[in-house]
Each structure stands twice: as C-alpha cells, then as structure tokens.
Amino acid sequence: MPRRAHNDERRETLNRDRVLRTAMAVADERGIETLTMRELAGRLGIEAASLYNHVSGKDDLLAGMADLVIAEIDLPSEDSGWREAMRRRAMSARELFERHGWAAALIDTRMQAQPSGLAYADRVLGTLLRVGLSPAVAGNAFLVLDSYIYGYERQRTILSRDDGGDSTDTAQEVGDAIPPGAFPALAAVAAAYAKQPFDEDAGFAFGLELLLDGIERLLPTG
Amino acid sequence: MPRRAHNDERRETLNRDRVLRTAMAVADERGIETLTMRELAGRLGIEAASLYNHVSGKDDLLAGMADLVIAEIDLPSEDSGWREAMRRRAMSARELFERHGWAAALIDTRMQAQPSGLAYADRVLGTLLRVGLSPAVAGNAFLVLDSYIYGYERQRTILSRDDGGDSTDTAQEVGDAIPPGAFPALAAVAAAYAKQPFDEDAGFAFGLELLLDGIERLLPTG
C-alpha cells in the first residue's frame, strides 16, 4: 500500500466538477442528445436522483458545461496586436468545436450567463477599447465578429455531414439528391465541390479578414 | 344555406398543412419549447395519437415547419442587382425572425434537408453565378454571408433579452450584474448602451456591407 499514489485524486469522491467533466465526456462520445440524468448517473455509478446533490437540475448541468467549455477558448495575451488577438480567438473557438461538437449550440444560448462568458467578453472588448475604439463601436465589432465566428460553425456543419465523410462526399450526395435539372446553380456548386473539396479554413478566413479589415478602418490611427 | 361561402376552406377538415400551421401558431404564441404533440392535438381538438395520421412523428412536424418558414424568406426577383438581392434576402430573414422567434434554430438544423431550402440555395447561388463568380467561389460567398446573417440573429438575442425590454434595459441589467471593478471593459460597453441604445439594424448592416464589399472585389468586372 503506497503512501501516496502518483494519481493523487481519489476517484471515488464525487463532486460537481467530476459530474460536469463526465457529462462532457458523454456528450463528446455519444452526442449531447444522449445526455440524460439517468445515463450520466449510470456512468458515475450512482442513481439519477443522487445527481441533485451536485447540480440543481439539468439546466444547471448544461450551464456548468457551458461555463467550462467557454473557459477552454484561448484568449491570447494582451500584448499581441488586436488583429492577431481576434484571429487567434476565432481559431481557438473553431478548434473547440472540433473537440466538442455540441459546444456551439450551448454557447449560443448560455454565453452571457456564465462567469467565463463575462471574462471572455471583457477580454475581447478590452482589446478593442485599448486600440482606440469607442465603447459603442467596440461592442458592435464584437457582435459582428462573433456572429460570423459562431455562425460559420453552424453553416459549416450543414455543408459537411456529421458523419466522418469529407466535404466531397457530402457534395456528391447533395448532387445526387437534386432532381436533375431542377436546381442548376446548386448542382453546379455541388459538382465543383465533388471534384475539389471545399477548404474550410480558407473559406472561414476569407470572411473573417474582410470583417477585420472593416474594423481596422474604424481605428483612430487608421 | 349558401351554395358556397366566401371562405371556401372547410375548417373542420384536418390535413397536414393545417397541423403545421397550427404548430407554427403555438410556437409563435407560447414558444417552441411548449410545442408538444399533446398540446398541438388539444389545439386541433383531437387526441395526440391522431396526429400520426398527418405527420410521421415530431421530427417530421419540425421538418415541415422548417420547410414552410424557409419558404417565407423573400428571394428578390432575378433582375435586381446581385448586391441588392443579397441585402434584401438578409433583411427578409431578419424580418422572419421577428415573426417567428424559433425559426433561426430550426433553419440552422434543417435548411439543407427541406425542398424550400434547396430552392433558396439555388436562387442565391444562381444570382452569384450569373455575375461571374466560379461555382466554388460562389459557394464560399454563400456560406460566408449566411454564417453572418444567421449568426447575427443568435448573438443579437443574447444582447437583448427575450423579454420585451429594449437593449438599454438589457445593458443596464448587465451593467448591474457585473461585480464592480471586475470586468471594466464590459462595464464600459454596457454603460454606453445603457445611455444610447444599440442600433441593431445599423450594427447588422456594418458587417453585411463589409462582406458584400469583399465579394464584389472577386467579381470578374471589378
């Protein structure tokens, strides 16, 4: 019997954090629609009713997951340039959605209600204020950027099916599903992507840089 | 007994369309989260089980609602300029969200699976192809624009609470909720909006025109 195992956390101790982490794991592995109180309890080796000792209900559970997931978004250090800072947080959010496919939907609904959401907004707005935007303009820039960043994720998932298939497969399927001759423009685009896959990163950067250009023109020095 | 009433439709006849329209009315009035099969059936004066004669299940019900709601988006006539066409459909989508607050979430998930969604995509892509964009570029432009249009709706609803209160009230609440001194940038922006309300239309147009500018630069003649 070792005095102290390398792994110092006692796995048997159940607390709010372990409940939330396990819930995230369930959502990652089997999808957030399979996350029920009974399923989560089973994973933790307890009864569903016991969960209410650690979270006040399912809404609190989802709020806690949102809080943790927002905290995973990497906010670049304050000394990097504002434009690079906006680019990096956008990229970080997109990486987050790769790890947690359910995150975008949760963040949409609950961003502003979580402590980590306030910290996130404050850091972003602080970066924009520091380079000379007025509070009102900074707020607008923040709104426009995040509309695009989070909106892109939703549209993107429409394009490439949830299945592992890449965008050429999806384009092929869409192309096949179109009644011949009915939607010529859509068929042409689907055919183009079936031949050459859509570059999601480049597609995202295209819109992002346009918005950053516009914000840059609002800076006092520019 | 009149040979034929002005109102030719017999209100008693239940069919898929009337089920879908009633479901939309429930979602409009009480929110989509209150739309249950039992509630809908009650509105129609039948039992929940009878709904399955007209829709194959709740998923089919939501798909049908999405199809109808996408069809409400006004696609401008083909002879107007591409830029005006993009502007008009964006405005039309935003008006749609005023009528049907639940529409954005449904459209996100189901746009591409509905006949009206295919028609919508074909019309938009057709407009972009006609002014000389390649299929691949047109697809990217479509994705970028719709990311912004639908993303803005989600971020906007975060800003202005679902309650009737306008954005100054929300800003005031946010400002009050912030621990004093903790989030100075966020507090400054909230204070600015508490004094002067955020202009949602102008804020939306700011980002939209930036994206349209960028797309315009990709045109062969530009």
Add this chain to the structure above:
DNA sequence: ACCTGAACACCGTTCAAGT
C-alpha cells in the same frame, strides 16, 4: 381513412427513508 383509449418506454424531478 381517420380517430380514440390505453398502454409502453422513456424523460426530469421530488421526497421520505436510509447510512
């Protein structure tokens, strides 16, 4: 062809009872 009644398998949640 359309509707009903009753049931089924599932939810989130509550609460008295245990330890």
Add this chain to the structure above:
DNA sequence: ACCTGAACACCGTTCAAGT
C-alpha cells in the same frame, strides 16, 4: 452529507379497436 427507492407528472410513440 450523500445516496437509494419509489413515485410523480410529463414526454413521444405504438397499436388494437372503433367508425
């Protein structure tokens, strides 16, 4: 303080039975 067992009010859905 934390867990269990059993119940409650609700879901979506199925199906035999009616007309």
